[in-house]
Amino acid sequence: MKIAIYHNLPSGGAKRALFEFARRLSGRHQLDVFTLTSANHVFADVRPFVNQHRIYPYQTGRLFRSPFGRLNQLVRIRDLARIEQITRQIARDIDEGGYDVAFVHPCLVENSPSVLHFLQKTPSAFYCQEPLRLLYEEMPPRPYDGQESRLRQIANRLDPLPTLYRQALKRRDARNLRAAKVVLVNSDFIRRSVGRIYQVEARVSRLGVDAQLFRPTGGARQPFVLSVGSLTPLKGFDFLIRALGCIPAERRPPLTIASNFQNPPEREYLTALALHLGVQLILLDGISDERLVDLYNQAALTVYAPIREPFGFVAIESMACGTPVVAVSEGGVRETVLDGQVGLLTSRSEEEFARAVLRLLDCPELAAEYGKNARTYAASQWSWERAVDMLEEHLQAIV
Numbered sequence: 001m002k003i004a005i006y007h008n009l010p011s012g013g014a015k016r017a018l019f020e021f022a023r024r025l026s027g028r029h030q031l032d033v034f035t036l037t038s039a040n041h042v043f044a045d046v047r048p049f050v051n052q053h054r055i056y057p058y059q060t061g062r063l064f065r066s067p068f069g070r071l072n073q074l075v076r077i078r079d080l081a082r083i084e085q086i087t088r089q090i091a092r093d094i095d096e097g098g099y100d101v102a103f104v105h106p107c108l109v110e111n112s113p114s115v116l117h118f119l120q121k122t123p124s125a126f127y128c129q130e131p132l133r134l135l136y137e138e139m140p141p142r143p144y145d146g147q148e149s150r151l152r153q154i155a156n157r158l159d160p161l162p163t164l165y166r167q168a169l170k171r172r173d174a175r176n177l178r179a180a181k182v183v184l185v186n187s188d189f190i191r192r193s194v195g196r197i198y199q200v201e202a203r204v205s206r207l208g209v210d211a212q213l214f215r216p217t218g219g220a221r222q223p224f225v226l227s228v229g230s231l232t233p234l235k236g237f238d239f240l241i242r243a244l245g246c247i248p249a250e251r252r253p254p255l256t257i258a259s260n261f262q263n264p265p266e267r268e269y270l271t272a273l274a275l276h277l278g279v280q281l282i283l284l285d286g287i288s289d290e291r292l293v294d295l296y297n298q299a300a301l302t303v304y305a306p307i308r309e310p311f312g313f314v315a316i317e318s319m320a321c322g323t324p325v326v327a328v329s330e331g332g333v334r335e336t337v338l339d340g341q342v343g344l345l346t347s348r349s350e351e352e353f354a355r356a357v358l359r360l361l362d363c364p365e366l367a368a369e370y371g372k373n374a375r376t377y378a379a380s381q382w383s384w385e386r387a388v389d390m391l392e393e394h395l396q397a398i399v
Contacts (some may be wrong), residue, residue, distance in 0.1 A: 001029045001399060004094045004122065005050070006115050007105035008036045008058075008083075011043035011260050012230065013313050014129045017186075017207050018105050019044035024388040026050065032097070034090050034115075036083075038108065043260075054093075058086050060109060073161035080168055083107070084114045091118030100399045101125060104180065110169070112176035119179075123398045126180035127205070130190060130310040131197045132173045133234070135166060140233040140307065144265040174198055182398050184391070186311040187332035193310075205391045208384035209316040213289060216322035216375055217297045221364075224254040224282075225357065226299035226323075228292070228314045229306060231262035231283070236305035236328065237270055239350065243305075245277030246354035253361060254280035255303070258287050258295055296321035301343075301360050301367060305353070309333055316382045319343075319374035324367050326356045336382070342374035 005022065009015040022031055026049035033050045035041070036058040047053045061075040061082075094102055094115070102124040107113040111132040116124050177183060177194075183202040185191045194202040225244070229235040237257055244255055255274070262285050274281035287295075296302065302318035304327040311332040315325050319336075325343035327333045339345040344356040360367040 001100040001395060002098065003029050003031050003395070004097060004099040004102045005031055005033045005046075005105070006035065006090065006094070006102060006113060007033070008039045008107040008109065008113065009105060010108050011040045013311070014106055015040060015044045016313065017127070017129070019046055020208065020210065020384045021103075021388060021391060022046040022049045024384060025392070028392070032099070034094060036086065056086050056090060058083060070161060073165040076165050077161075077168055079109055080172060083109050084172075087114040088118045091115045091120070095119060095121040101395050103127070103395065105129075110176065111173045112180075114172065114176055116176045116179040123181045124179070125182045125184055125395060125398055126177060127184045127186075128177065128190065128194055128202065129186060131193050132169070135170050135173070136197055137308070140238075142233055142265070142269060144269060182394065184394055187335050189308075189332045189335065190310045203394060205394050206382070206387045207311055207313070207316075208382050208387035209313070209320045209378055210384060211320045211379040214293055214296065214317045214320035214378075216371075217293070219294075219297050221300050222298045223300055223361075224256055224298075225301055225303045225326075226256050226258070226295050226318075227303050227305075228258045228295075228317075231257070231259045231266045231270070233266060234307050234309075236307050237266075238273055239305045239328070239348065239353075240303050241270060241274050241277060241279050241281065243303075243350040243353040243357070244279045246350050247358060249278055251358065251361070252279065253300065253357070254282060256282040256284065256295065256299070258284045258292060260286065292317075293321060296323050299323055301326055301357070303353075303357065304328070304333065305348070306331070306333075312336065315343075316378050319378040320382075322371040322375040324360060324370035324374055326353065326360065328353065338373075338377065342370055342377050 031050040032052040034054050036056050038059050060079045063072045099122050102122045104116055104124050104126045177198050183200050184205040185202045186207050191202045191204050194200055296318050302323050302325045304314050309331040315336045318325050319342055325337050327337050328348050329345035337343050346352045346356050
């Protein structure tokens, strides 16, 4: 097949998924990438695997600082209009390129890209990593939210611009997603979410793990627990800190969090919370894949508590390294972690989570058994080769 790939992705799990898809599809098909200057091209770089890599000029507008911050919603509305003009041209170029299918990935500005709406000749498959959660879910409250004066709170209620921006973004996101010939998703959890939010019947095309990179290295385990993810409220790191705070101090393990992105207010909040509860917290930022593999292999276990995580690479990466997982049973995690075989699943109860952590810390033999099972399970059931075979079937069906 001749495949046009479109994306406007930052660093993170979605870009890693595109990298793994492109790396394996490139040996079987011709791949050309259409992207924007606003995307991250260095992280999980797909350029070695494609025939052409066309970058179109686009950057989001510069935001204002206080006291002119209210104008930022106008900047964002203008960003939506500008990216629509660029993607109209990209869609035209794809249609004129004689591609069998357009394999479209999310956009950091629109979520579902407008290129889906503008394609006229080329059938498209949109890989929806998740709905636009900011619009459809209530975000976890934080003490650093709403710290405005009374006058500013009144102004916020009267200001029409945030509503106008959210309405414009919501319309475009839904319109674009529904324009795709096929919507692919990474889990049954997201398939149900897409059906409920967009009234579209999506198809599950699983993700995977590089079991050659993420592997047991045979090193000695150390008495700390590991979690991985961007330092944002939806990743549930505050829950982990409170859960560890339920463990008696003399038995409480340190918590290391490895992030590819850290929101400064969230970092301050987590640091203060850990200090208050007596949890030793180590925050790492921008580490390499090799360092991440070392951390998985050194940790006694991986703790994972994101809020309704769509899929969660962390669980299968940890399992591929032979490290058992203690996780909150929500979202896509329920589809990857086998409770009582490769780790433990709990409700979102800090006390229950703490008991699960202690159960594995107090019984290294059980943790080792789960880790061995986890490696076998991840390598056999969650390989990228298996995931790409499934994706290829979906794309060929579209063609």
